[in-house]
Amino acid sequence: MSGYDLDSVDGRIEALRRMLTIRAFDETAGERFADGEIPGFVHLYIGEEAVGVGTCAALAADDYIASTHRGHGHCIAKGLDPTHMMAELYGKADGYCNGKGGSMHIADVDAGMLGANGIVGAGPPMATGAALSIDYQDRDQVAVGFLGDGAVAQGQVHEAINLASTWDLPAIFVIENNQYGEGTPVDKQHNVDNLSDTAAAHDIPGITVDGMDVTAVAEAVTEARDRARAGVGPTIVEAETYRFRGHYEGDEQVYRDDEEVERWRKRDPITSFKERLIDRGELTEDEFEELQAEAEETIEDALEYAQEAPEPEPSEAYDDMFAEPVPEIEAFARTARTDGGDR
């Protein structure tokens, strides 16, 4: 397992630590974006932590995930280092993508993370492809494609699920239903009651679980993973969740009212998991605070590192296009700016 099997106390504490780390990362990213330090735009995972962590808790370290535009939580859940993630958000040379990806494209293929993705619905075909490699080479792995509720309307999602189910590939499709596809509520975008109902079209299991409950998500994904490894094909797991922040930072959220947000905040996945662990005698309030402080410190260190890390050289814009370089780009590279990008 990924080092935090929810069947053990240590694993449950680790899951809580990762949820806290995600929360701290995204709160910091939101603040630094508002301050204008982080370029571009960011989509925060706050409120949805149980889905990414519950899913990755059910995976082995070498399983694959393909993420979405809201990918920070998936990265941390999969075990990526927040330091190089934050450096990537800052566009720094030793960010995960050497500054070429940013928030929406963080990837670490060697760690099984096939990339956040700026195209809604692009993750499932990627997961089907990874599952195809696994199946073709008889490897004991699975591939998870995360998608949002909005992506369920995308044709390529259904094509990916159809291919994976027709070929019995070891894939799992995790729908993070956070109730809004960008600014439009889920019931205005889909005709089914549960998004997992779409599984019927592919004759595969589809299950809807409480996405604010890390254990419920992990149980569903564990079952899906067993099925995938048994060679009988993919499963759709829909996790009902909620994003506490806007679609993107700066979103005025005219499409929902404060009361609705408050109602969901009362179901905060971190608070409820913490309380459950305390009730079971596996955690004390002091230990929780210590975990929280550690998570915040990890992110403070990551932030400090990212702020101080060197920028990429302008000439690096010409690197990494191809494994086998082409003369066209080599010629353009000879005219690279040498003064930090200003001309």
Place this chain on the structure above:
Amino acid sequence: MAQAGVEQTETMTVREAIRQGLREELDRDEDVYMMGEDIGDMGGVLAVTGDLVDEFGEERIRDTPISEAGFVGAATGAAATGTRPVVEIMFSDFMGVSMEQIMNQMAKMRYMFGGKTEMPVTVRTTEGGGMGAASQHSGTVHAWIAHFPGLKAVAPGTAASAKGLTKAAIRSNDPVFVFENKMIYEQQGEVPTDPDFIVPIGEAAVEREGSDVTVVATQRLVGESLDVADDLSDETSVEVIDARSLYPLDTDTIVESVEKTGRLVVADESPLSYGIHAEIATRAMEHAFFSLDAPIQRVGTPDTHVPFSPPLEREVVPGGDDVRDAIDRIA
């Protein structure tokens, strides 16, 4: 020179040459497999894959659902995770269905991820008018791919280059699109049989030497330009270059020829505006401006779709007569 083994050759059609190239690469590397519509038992709608499924089985010659976004997307994900898919898109016009996966995933992943993944995927497809297949099965779209950063595009004009480029594409760790022309599958040529033979991506071939005018051609127009050159041999010495690779483009070979002849015709079946012709002409202008003795001429599809009715199709699909007219205008 990587063109090892050119000594031993066999006469075969473009279709046979491509299939031989596919067979050799499937033999050479177990991580290579094919995916596409009707490529298995049916042998491909234009019979290119033929009996490969009998040799390699359904695991390696995989019939897909009619689902270009799904299987092109899956090929992209598979290429990023350790296998080397070769995709057939039945007609290049159908690439539109999978364009998101091509332009935003396949082309960008390596770069966006800071070089931390390879993308060894090959996409084969067939282009071109001439068989009354009408607008949605006759397009020539390779300029889209040649234009789009992160993708490589080749468009062979002879049986040998079709085989050699197919093999090079499969061996490449970059996404390479092989644009076959459906009207030349029966065209014969001498093809090297050494399994190590490849045509390196980015190298054009001078198919016929000449001194008065250079014709840079692709696909079907290579053969038709060679015929024109034969017809004109008493009056005009025509050099014919098969561009072979569109991106990267072999600027040096083209420039060297233009410096010699001073005249250039670019013959490619894609639509004339904003495309392959403009790029080749620009490179000649940038590097051989003072060698040019006449305006560069373009032969291509005159910005229409390919119509169904034979007289209409003949009007817009470029051919040898158009190449000849272009030569006559400047030489």
